[in-house]
Each structure stands twice: as structure tokens, then as C-alpha cells.
Amino acid sequence: MQFKDQIDFIRQHMKRNKLRVATTILAATMGCAFLIVLASVGFGLHQTITDDVLDNNMVTQIEVAGKSDGEAEIPPADIPDAELQQIKEMAHVIAVVERNKPEAETEIVIGNRSTYSQVVLSSMEEEQKAGFALSEGKMPSKAEEVVVGYHMAERLLTEAEMEKEANGEEVAGFAGSLIGQTVELELTPFTAEGEEAVEPSTWEFVVTGVAKEPAKDWMTDAGIYADSSWGPIFNEELGLEKGYENILVYADELQNVGGITNALKEDGYYVYSVTEELGTMNVFFNGLKAGLIFVGTIAVLIASIGIFNTMTMAVTERTREIGVMKAIGAQPKLIRKLFLMESAAIGLIGTALAVAISYGISILANWLVPIIILSSLGEEDASGMSIVISTIPWQLVVIASAISIGVAMVSGWRPARKATQIDIIQALRQEM
Incomplete structure (x- = not known):
């Protein structure tokens, strides 16, 4: 029997019991x-x-939080410049940024407006290499020039506006551009309880740029970024120790972050990068996805009961037909193949429909769930939502299809084997 004839044979028998086959495919x-x-x-x-x-x-x-030399812990501020230079010379490292924050209360003043902020001292050249972005203006080219945070203008308030803000009223802040404005940076050293307060010191700077808006709406950047050469000056004037230092290493591409991170760890550095967090999450979610696939497979196994029953009944109903096939020379291998092909066809059709339905449900869930969440929060616009409830990669389709079709064929195996064991004489004696 040719393959085309086998397909026609299966199609005819599936049409003969449309309702039963349809309900099995549905399951x-x-x-x-x-x-x-x-x-x-x-x-x-x-x-x-x-x-x-x-x-x-x-x-x-990649954030460097310190180093261990085997005997003592070295904080970021005490890592020698020679070692930082070695990091800069590592393959795929484009910049090493040292950010220092003086341990002093920081007030920014422009005219009659002021705000409390945080001054960050860093190498502007390294910041540019690292991709420090501006929303307007340019990076400083002189020590007396600074960049301010994106939200600095709205945080510069008059005393009257501060009172309004304290009462819950909305205030506008500084109107216009900060580019070219002269700002006063007033630093007051922190003092412990019981110590005599220290008089603040003031320096003037010119704003040349405004930092790019943070990635998330809830983030606020009202800092002021100055050249690292001011660190010793501030410390000497205010009698401060070297302030908190943050060392950041930047790779040229994401795929090189893991290699640099591992190399730094081997050299004794305490580091953190996004690959560390992603690695932990991947372990957790791979376990979660495997568990969900296992639970879903149980549903497929339950559906296989219907396929088993359908194929068992098909063998019973076609006993005489199977006897005739054997009488005219059909081999048991062919008979078994026909029934396995029929069970596989049920699984294949059911899988194709399931994939189409699943994509529809996934699209509907990703559209509807954010709307429901926003409604519960009293919001109206869902454009800012980035929640993905369901996504169906091709790997999931392949895994689910293999499980579904495989289970369907296993369910039809025993009925197919039973069909090959039917006695010819008994089968031909059975009434139509």
C-alpha cells in the first residue's frame, strides 16, 4: 500500500466517526x-x-566594591592608581570611572533659589568614554565648569516655593535653561552629636550641560557633577578625609561584561555587574519554566486517555476490516503503522490548533492585563506599561509539540499492537 493510499485510508476512517474524533482532537x-x-x-x-x-x-x-589582598580588605578609595591603570588596559575595557562624594552637606544656590543636593567628583574624560549622556549643553572642558542633573532646575526653589511645596502645592522651580548659569556650591562638613559646627565653604561654577533624563520616571537626578581635581581642594578646605569612592568599570559590549567580571574576581576584586543578577534570575526562572512545563504535561497526559479510548474503539469497530486486510496479505507492520498514523494525526491536528489558540490567548493577555492593572490603580493610559504576561518562544512551541504528538503516538501504540494480534478467522466471522 502506497503512502498516499495510507493517508486516504486514515482520512476515510476519521470521517466515519467525525464526532468522536472531533472531541478527541478537542481534548x-x-x-x-x-x-x-x-x-x-x-x-x-x-x-x-x-x-x-x-x-x-x-x-x-561593572561596580568595584573593593579588593582583598589575602590579608586585609582594601576599600575602593585605597586601591592604588597603578592597579586601576591595569584595569583600564584590560581587553574590552573602555573606561574606569572613579566617583567621589565628599562627606559634607551640599547646597546649590542660583540667585534666590536653592536646593540640597549631592556633588559627584569624577574625571570628565573617563565619563565621556563611559557614555555619560547629556540632554542639552556640552561636557565641561575646564575645572570651573560642571554638569547638573536632569531634575536640578525643578528642585531649585525660592523660600516661598519651599513653603508651598511643604503644604502640598505644586511649584514650577527654575524657569528657562541652566546652561551658562553660575551656581554657588556650598559645602558644610557633617559633624557628630556634641561636636562644634563647622562653617560652610562656597565655590562658584558655571553650568555647561544637563545630564540625560534617567531611564525610569520614578528616578530623580538633582546632583552636580564636577571634575575630580576638586577633591583634594574640598578636603583640605573643609578638613575632610577622602570621601566615599565608587569605582565603575565599563565594557565595550554586553557580551564582554561576564568575562571582565570573572577576570576581576580572579584578581581579588569584589565586583558586581548586571550579569550577576541575570545569572541568579536565569537559574530561578529556568526552574520555574521547567515546573510549569511539567504541570502542563500532566494536562496532555490526561488528554491522552481520550486518544487511547478512541483508538481502542476504532480497533474494535474495524475487526472484520482488519481480518480482510490480513487475508489479502497485509503485514502486521502495515496495520500497526496505519493505527499509529491515525493517533499521530489526532495529536498533530490538536497541536496545530493549540499553537494557534495559545498565540491568540498570549496576545489577548498582554493587551488586557495591563489595562486591568491600570484600572485598579486608577490610571487611564497604558502606553507606559512594560509588563509582559505571556511570551511564546519557538523553543516552547517545539517542546510542547514534541510532548503532545509523542504522547498521542504512545497512546495509540497499544491499540495498534492489539490490531495486529486479531485472528483472521474470528475477524471474518464477525458480522458487519
Whole structure:
């Protein structure tokens, strides 16, 4: 019997019992769709959290929190310049930024407006290499020039506006551009309880640029960025020790972050990068996705009961037909193949329908759930939502299809084997 004839044979028998076959396909569809949709939630949550991590971090940034020399712990501020130079010379490292924050209360004053902020001392040249971005203006070219945070203007208030803000009223802040404005930087050393207060010192700077808006709406940047050469001057004037230092290493591309991170760890540095967080999350979510696929597979196994019953009844109803086939020379191998092909066809049709339905449910969930969440929060615009509830990668489709079709064929194996064991004489004696 040619393959085309085998297909026609199966099609005719499936048409003969349309209702029973249709309900069996429906059960297979529901089981496979449940598997895909359930697992897609795990993939969706993984994507959402991964995107959130990547949005909230400089993906090529590696933070150095100190070093161990085997005997003592070395804080970032005490790491020798020679060692930092060695890090700069590592492959795929484009910049090493040392950010220092003086241990002093910082007040920014422009005319009759002021705000309390944080001064960050850093090498402007290294910041440019690292990709420090501006929303307007340019990077400083002189020590007397600074860059201010994106939200600095709205935080510069008069005394009257401060009172209004304290009463819950909205205030506008500084109107116009800060570029070219002269700002007074007033630093007052922190004092412990009981110590005599120290008089503040004031320096003047010219604003040349405004930093780019932070990635997230809830982030606020009202800092002031000055050249690191001011560090010794501030410390000497105010009698301060070297302030808190943050060392940031920048890779040229994301795929090189892991290699640099591992190399620094081997040299005794305490480091953190986005790859560390992603690695931990990947372990957790891979376990979650495997668990969801396992639970979904149970639904497919339940659906396989229907396929087993359908194929068992098909063998019983076709006993005489099987006897005739054997009488005219059909081999048991061919008979078994026909029934396995029929069970596989049920699984294949059910899987195809399940994949189509699953994609529809996924699209609907990703559109509807953010709206429901916003409604519960009293919001109206969903354009800012970045929640992915469900995503269906091709790997999930392949896994679910293999499980569904495989289970369907296993369910038809015993009925197919039973068909090959039917006695020819008994089969031909059976009434039509």
C-alpha cells in the first residue's frame, strides 16, 4: 500500500466517526494549549524582569566594591592608581570611572533659589568614554565648569516655593535653561552629636550641560557633577578625609561584561555587574519554566486517555476490516503503522490548533492585563506599561509539540499492537 493510499485510508476512517474524533482532537488541543499558555507565563515573567533589570542598569557597567589582598580588605578609595591603570588596559575595557562624594552637606544656590543636593567628583574624560549622556549643553572642558542633573532646575526653589511645596502645592522651580548659569556650591562638613559646627565653604561654577533624563520616571537626578581635581581642594578646605569612592568599570559590549567580571574576581576584586543578577534570575526562572512545563504535561497526559479510548474503539469497530486486510496479505507492520498514523494525526491536528489558540490567548493577555492593572490603580493610559504576561518562544512551541504528538503516538501504540494480534478467522466471522 502506497503512502498516499495510507493517508486516504486514515482520512476515510476519521470521517466515519467525525464526532468522536472531533472531541478527541478537542481534548488534545486543550491539553497542549494549557501546556503552552501555562509555560508562556514563566517565559513572560522572565522577560519582564530581565528587561526591567536591563532598563535600570548600565548593562556594560561593572561596580568595584573593593579588593582583598589575602590579608586585609582594601576599600575602593585605597586601591592604588597603578592597579586601576591595569584595569583600564584590560581587553574590552573602555573606561574606569572613579566617583567621589565628599562627606559634607551640599547646597546649590542660583540667585534666590536653592536646593540640597549631592556633588559627584569624577574625571570628565573617563565619563565621556563611559557614555555619560547629556540632554542639552556640552561636557565641561575646564575645572570651573560642571554638569547638573536632569531634575536640578525643578528642585531649585525660592523660600516661598519651599513653603508651598511643604503644604502640598505644586511649584514650577527654575524657569528657562541652566546652561551658562553660575551656581554657588556650598559645602558644610557633617559633624557628630556634641561636636562644634563647622562653617560652610562656597565655590562658584558655571553650568555647561544637563545630564540625560534617567531611564525610569520614578528616578530623580538633582546632583552636580564636577571634575575630580576638586577633591583634594574640598578636603583640605573643609578638613575632610577622602570621601566615599565608587569605582565603575565599563565594557565595550554586553557580551564582554561576564568575562571582565570573572577576570576581576580572579584578581581579588569584589565586583558586581548586571550579569550577576541575570545569572541568579536565569537559574530561578529556568526552574520555574521547567515546573510549569511539567504541570502542563500532566494536562496532555490526561488528554491522552481520550486518544487511547478512541483508538481502542476504532480497533474494535474495524475487526472484520482488519481480518480482510490480513487475508489479502497485509503485514502486521502495515496495520500497526496505519493505527499509529491515525493517533499521530489526532495529536498533530490538536497541536496545530493549540499553537494557534495559545498565540491568540498570549496576545489577548498582554493587551488586557495591563489595562486591568491600570484600572485598579486608577490610571487611564497604558502606553507606559512594560509588563509582559505571556511570551511564546519557538523553543516552547517545539517542546510542547514534541510532548503532545509523542504522547498521542504512545497512546495509540497499544491499540495498534492489539490490531495486529486479531485472528483472521474470528475477524471474518464477525458480522458487519
